[in-house]
Amino acid sequence: DIQMTQSPPSLSASLGDKVTITCQASQNINKYIAWYQQKPGKAPRLLIRYTSTLESGTPSRFSGSGSGRDYSFSISNVESEDIASYYCLQYVNLPRTFGGGTKLELK
Amino acid sequence: QVTLKESGPGMLQPSKTLSLTCSFSGFSLSTSGMVVSWIRQPSGKSLEWLAAIDWDGDKYYNPSLKSRLTVSKNTSNTQVFLKITSVDIADTATYYCARDTTGIPTPFDYWGQGVMVTVSS
Numbered sequence: 458d459i460q461m462t463q464s465p466p467s468l469s470a471s472l473g474d475k476v477t478i479t480c481q482a483s484q485n486i487n488k489y490i491a492w493y494q495q496k497p498g499k500a501p502r503l504l505i506r507y508t509s510t511l512e513s514g515t516p517s518r519f520s521g522s523g524s525g526r527d528y529s530f531s532i533s534n535v536e537s538e539d540i541a542s543y544y545c546l547q548y549v550n551l552p553r554t555f556g557g558g559t560k561l562e563l564k
Numbered sequence: 565q566v567t568l569k570e571s572g573p574g575m576l577q578p579s580k581t582l583s584l585t586c587s588f589s590g591f592s593l594s595t596s597g598m599v600v601s602w603i604r605q606p607s608g609k610s611l612e613w614l615a616a617i618d619w620d621g622d623k624y625y626n627p628s629l630k631s632r633l634t635v636s637k638n639t640s641n642t643q644v645f646l647k648i649t650s651v652d653i654a655d656t657a658t659y660y661c662a663r664d665t666t667g668i669p670t671p672f673d674y675w676g677q678g679v680m681v682t683v684s685s
Contacts, residue, residue: 458627491671500660500675501611512673544611548671552626553601553613 459483459547463556469564475533478559480545482526489549492521492530496541505530537563566590568600568661568676575682582648582683586661586676593619593641599664600644601672602635604657611660617644618666651683 460483470476480490488508493501503512505521508528518533532539540563545556568588576582586600593600601616615635616624625633634647648655658680662672 489669500678501672502675503671503673506671546611546671548669551616551624552628553672555611555613558610 458552459486459550459554461545461547461554461556463545463559465559466557467560467562469562470535471564472535472537474535474564475531476535476561477529477531478543478545480523480528480530480556482528482547485525486547486549488524489547490521490523490528491546491548492519493544493546494539494541495544501544532561535561566663566674568663568674570659570661570676570679572659572679572681574680575684576651577685578652578683579650582646582651582655582681584646584648584659584661584679584681586644586646588642588644588661588663588676590674591663593617593637593644595619597665597667599666600637601662601664602644602646603660603662603672603675604655605660605678606654606657614659615646616664653683655681656683657681 462481492505494504495501504515509521521530543559570586572584598619599616602614605611614626615633617635623635632649637644658678660675660678662675
């Protein structure tokens with residue numbers, strides 16, 4: 458199985474800040490990483506696929522980058538609606554595996 | 565419009581078999597490349613992919629749980645089922661079904677709302 462090590466587990470930000478979350482895979486995942494946003498009591502929502510491709514409806518303040526084993530996800534100009542948990546997912550191999558999650562809170 | 569919805573017993577006792585149903589619309593599981601997966605999430609924890617079934621009836625399981633899982637679909641390709649045998653407290657979680665595809669790797673794009681399952685005596 459491919460292990461996805463996501464950090465940090467939690468993040469405190471002020472409105473307007475830029476925040477970055479990282480995921481490191483245990484092996485090369487060839488850019489097949491997605492990022493999800495999850496709000497309490499809701500299903501995860503797909504924001505970004507294939508490292509940096511924004512889904513329809515994903516605001517442009519969200520971005521992703523990386524290659525090989527190392528990937529990052531950023532939110533520039535954090536807004537109140539961005540307060541949520543975020544998860545990375547590798548989908549190059551079965552079993553699909555998720556990172557441990559990052560909880561974004563307001564400072 | 566793609567929608568998925570999970571249903572299940574809500575609560576069951578340890579050692580019993582958990583049966584879950586995913587009912588979906590807006591796509592057909594008979595379409596080449598389509599896949600429906602099951603994913604679970606214990607409260608406050610991360611997500612774990614459990615199993616999947618594709619348009620051709622091929623089944624895929626998480627090796628860590630394979631011996632306890634059975635995924636299947638109905639003949640009209642509108643529902644997918646998951647059975648987990650010998651449940652224990654560690655199986656308490658919200659269970660989601662989600663759409664996926666085979667061929668070119670794709671992430672789970674549409675998810676159900678989730679069904680909460682509690683294992684308790």
